Amino acid sequence: MSAGSNLVDFFQRFQGIQQQRDTSDLLIRDILVYCDKLETALRFQNQQLVDELKECKRDKRDLQTQLKNSEARTDWVTKEIEQIRDHNAYILVMIDGDGLLFRDQWIKQGVEGGRKAARELRDAITAQCGEHADVEIITKVVANFGGLAKSLGRDLSDLKDFASGFTQGEATFDFIDAGHDKDCVSSKIKNNIQFHLENYNCRHILLGVSHDPSYAPLLEKIAQNDFSRHRMTIIEGVPTVPELVATSIPSMDLGRDLFRSDKCPDRSTSAWQLGSWVAGPRTASPATSIGSASTPGRSSLSYANAASSNSSPPPQISLPIAPKPAASRAPKAQYQQIPPQQPDWDPGHRGLDEPITVSVLAMESIKKRKESDKLCNNHFLRGPCTKGDSCFFVHDYKPSSEEINAIAVLARQNPCTNGQDCESDECIYGHHCPSIRDNVCIHPFCKFPEEAHPPGTKFKNPSIKANQIR
Numbered sequence: 029m030s031a032g033s034n035l036v037d038f039f040q041r042f043q044g045i046q047q048q049r050d051t052s053d054l055l056i057r058d059i060l061v062y063c064d065k066l067e068t069a070l071r072f073q074n075q076q077l078v079d080e081l082k083e084c085k086r087d088k089r090d091l092q093t094q095l096k097n098s099e100a101r102t103d104w105v106t107k108e109i110e111q112i113r114d115h116n117a118y119i120l121v122m123i124d125g126d127g128l129l130f131r132d133q134w135i136k137q138g139v140e141g142g143r144k145a146a147r148e149l150r151d152a153i154t155a156q157c158g159e160h161a162d163v164e165i166i167t168k169v170v171a172n173f174g175g176l177a178k179s180l181g182r183d184l185s186d187l188k189d190f191a192s193g194f195t196q197g198e199a200t201f202d203f204i205d206a207g208h209d210k211d212c213v214s215s216k217i218k219n220n221i222q223f224h225l226e227n228y229n230c231r232h233i234l235l236g237v238s239h240d241p242s243y244a245p246l247l248e249k250i251a252q253n254d255f256s257r258h259r260m261t262i263i264e265g266v267p268t269v270p271e272l273v274a275t276s277i278p279s280m281d282l283g284r285d286l287f288r289s290d291k292c293p294d295r296s297t298s299a300w301q302l303g304s305w306v307a308g309p310r311t312a313s314p315a316t317s318i319g320s321a322s323t324p325g326r327s328s329l330s331y332a333n334a335a336s337s338n339s340s341p342p343p344q345i346s347l348p349i350a351p352k353p354a355a356s357r358a359p360k361a362q363y364q365q366i367p368p369q370q371p372d373w374d375p376g377h378r379g380l381d382e383p384i385t386v387s388v389l390a391m392e393s394i395k396k397r398k399e400s401d402k403l404c405n406n407h408f409l410r411g412p413c414t415k416g417d418s419c420f421f422v423h424d425y426k427p428s429s430e431e432i433n434a435i436a437v438l439a440r441q442n443p444c445t446n447g448q449d450c451e452s453d454e455c456i457y458g459h460h461c462p463s464i465r466d467n468v469c470i471h472p473f474c475k476f477p478e479e480a481h482p483p484g485t486k487f488k489n490p491s492i493k494a495n496q497i498r
Contacts, residue, residue, distance in 0.1 A: 116229045118164040122217050123236030125171030128265040129288040135190045142193025146201045152282040166200045170216050173205040215473045218246055236263040241271035242399030251275050266291055362388040366437045367462045373482040375460040376448030386437050390430035405439040409456040443476050
């Protein structure tokens with residue numbers, strides 16, 4: 029081999045080595061650049077974490093301070109609430125005066141008897157209160173004065189005197205005349221129960237309703253809540269009916285001869301109607317003098333009144349010609365449209381319910397049914413009631429078409445749970461208040477919310493704001 033060829037070979041080999049070294053240097057340089065960038069990024073990220081840690085420590089100190097302040101405020105608010113509850117704590121006594129009856133020994137004493145009965149009732153309740161003996165006792169007796177006086181066989185003025193004395197006997201005692209509509213007494217009592225149950229100042233509620241099974245649905249609903257159930261007790265006069273016993277609400281006997289243990293005798297089928305017995309003039313007896321017959325009211329002197337006194341009976345009047353008997357006329361059926369007027373108002377998507385023409389006589393007949401004899405709206409308006417034998421209302425009855433209309437009118441006094449969003453053509457409930465007369469809601473216990481009335485409506489129900497669409 030020549031010397032020239034060897035030199036070329038060495039040079040080529042040197043060039044190969046040189047290229048490999050350049051490649052290695054480039055790799056090392058790239059690695060160093062990458063490591064520098066990575067170190068810079070990690071250093072920056074580390075600084076961020078250090079800053080965030082400092083901020084978290086500051087937040088922790090602030091939160092700990094806020095927690096201490098919140099705990100201190102919570103303790104203060106808790107003590108304040110307890111003081112407020114204790115400041116106006118009371119026991120509510122709600123009595124259905126049509127069924128839980130004060131004994132005659134109190135009523136016959138008039139105003140003074142009412143005052144004595146109020147004191148005796150307060151003393152009897154205080155004796156049963158135990159730990160709550162120092163709280164205020166608020167008592168409301170609700171009754172239909174006209175019907176109650178007639179059922180008791182007493183003059184209305186006697187009962188009014190007793191009620192006046194009862195109201196005067198204690199500052200927080202009231203004996204209220206709810207009127208002659210059948211549902212007025214029970215509706216007022218039920219509304220009061222629901223209102224006071226939501227008031228934490230109310231320590232306990234004593235209910236004088238042992239005679240009436242119509243209160244069972246409400247008490248069953250209340251009994252489902254342990255807190256509410258433990259705050260309810262039924263006062264026994266008449267032995268508690270089985271429907272109320274089944275609600276598991278406890279009962280108590282106040283004793284002291286306050287209340288009658290028997291039901292008031294039903295002296296007539298119209299005992300619960302005021303009607304002409306109170307509101308209108310009384311018809312004179314056939315043996316009444318002309319002067320007395322022309323003067324209506326309590327001052328009229330009838331033969332029965334005269335015979336019961338020491339005075340001589342009134343003189344007999346003889347007429348020269350016997351008067352012709354008045355021709356008997358069958359009463360003309362009267363109808364009314366309910367509601368009688370439709371307000372100029374769009375209540376919403378469904379609109380106004382169609383008015384119903386109803387017989388006044390049929391409406392009065394349906395209204396006069398007692399709680400245990402009320403007809404089932406669902407059964408007669410929409411078909412067989414799904415509750416069957418467990419329903420508290422009457423199914424075994426064949427109402428006339430006029431009575432069906434009356435049932436429909438009364439059903440509409442209950443708000444539909446879907447309100448104006450109701451899509452059912454067969455819905456029997458009201459989708460707006462049907463009791464609007466001249467921009468006034470005349471129903472004293474209207475169940476519809478404010479928005480179910482035309483704007484600007486005035487209300488006779490003082491608790492209208494408590495109504496809500498469920």
